Amino acid sequence: MISISDITVAFGGVRALNKVSVDLSDPVVGIIGPNGAGKTTFLNVLSGFITPLSGSIRAFGSEILPMPPHRRSRWGIRRSFQKEQVVDELTIEDNVGVVLDSLGLGSAERERHLAAALEFCGLSALRKTRAGGLNAFERRMTEIARCAAGKPKILMLDEPGAGLSQIEMDRLRQVILDIHSFNGAMTLLIDHDVDLIQAVCSSTMVLDFGSLVVAGPTRDVLSDPRVRAVYLGVEEVA
Numbered sequence: 385m386i387s388i389s390d391i392t393v394a395f396g397g398v399r400a401l402n403k404v405s406v407d408l409s410d411p412v413v414g415i416i417g418p419n420g421a422g423k424t425t426f427l428n429v430l431s432g433f434i435t436p437l438s439g440s441i442r443a444f445g446s447e448i449l450p451m452p453p454h455r456r457s458r459w460g461i462r463r464s465f466q467k468e469q470v471v472d473e474l475t476i477e478d479n480v481g482v483v484l485d486s487l488g489l490g491s492a493e494r495e496r497h498l499a500a501a502l503e504f505c506g507l508s509a510l511r512k513t514r515a516g517g518l519n520a521f522e523r524r525m526t527e528i529a530r531c532a533a534g535k536p537k538i539l540m541l542d543e544p545g546a547g548l549s550q551i552e553m554d555r556l557r558q559v560i561l562d563i564h565s566f567n568g569a570m571t572l573l574i575d576h577d578v579d580l581i582q583a584v585c586s587s588t589m590v591l592d593f594g595s596l597v598v599a600g601p602t603r604d605v606l607s608d609p610r611v612r613a614v615y616l617g618v619e620e621v622a
């Protein structure tokens with residue numbers, strides 16, 4: 385369970401997040417909203433890239449905001465970015481394994497976690513391949529393997545479906561659905577693809593102009609007139 389309370393972030397005059405309070409508890413939670421709504425800022429607050437003006441975040445019994453970013457990573461917060469962060473010169477196993485190096489694992493345990501994450505993302509046969517030769521889907525899977533490795537508590541995926549084909553989206557969808565049974569982590573998923581959100585997120589929160597519009601079961605949220613108004617720019621219907 386992640387309890388977010390009264391989070392405000394300002395960039396000059398822009399309120400990127402405005403007193404956002406929400407409780408998130410499902411295995412996969414969607415975060416949606418129009419461009420500039422504050423979705424990435426929300427993840428940046430959780431990962432520690434941005435310090436909010438106010439508020440608190442309690443996750444799985446720990447206060448998150450007092451932790452410096454490197455401690456949050458060791459504690460179990462992982463994320464992928466809109467702009468992917470795979471290093472071309474490294475092999476897939478080194479791209480994924482880097483996240484395990486700060487966990488103080490013995491070599492056998494490190495290998496166990498690494499092999500499991502690679503297997504989970506369908507990358508075992510490619511583990512010695514340099515990332516520079518990978519296609520977009522394999523790179524995306526490498527990032528997800530890096531996020532999923534080593535018993536994280538929270539995975540944050542920022543538009544993992546961008547630019548993928550339909551077949552690749554089907555595989556991505558299954559991987560995201562399986563994360564919780566693989567390692568027990570909760571996934572926070574930002575994506576503009578409502579079909580993906582609907583398929584994998586039991587609950588969804590909607591941001592608009594930095595404010596929480598609604599949060600709840602995905603089906604209810606997507607049919608909520610306030611959400612349709614946010615996307616379509618139409619007035620709420622009674």
Ligand SMILES: Nc1ncnc2c1ncn2[C@@H]1O[C@H](COP(=O)(O)OP(=O)(O)OP(=O)(O)O)[C@@H](O)[C@H]1O
Binds near residue numbers: 395398422
């Ligand atoms: N580092 C920054 N400096 C100044 N303004 C910023 C910064 N980061 C974000 N913003 C502003 O904060 C608001 C929220 O941005 P954010 O990137 O969180 O939105 P988003 O919902 O993730 O958008 P998108 O769907 O386009 O990625 C926007 O108005 C954006 O211009």
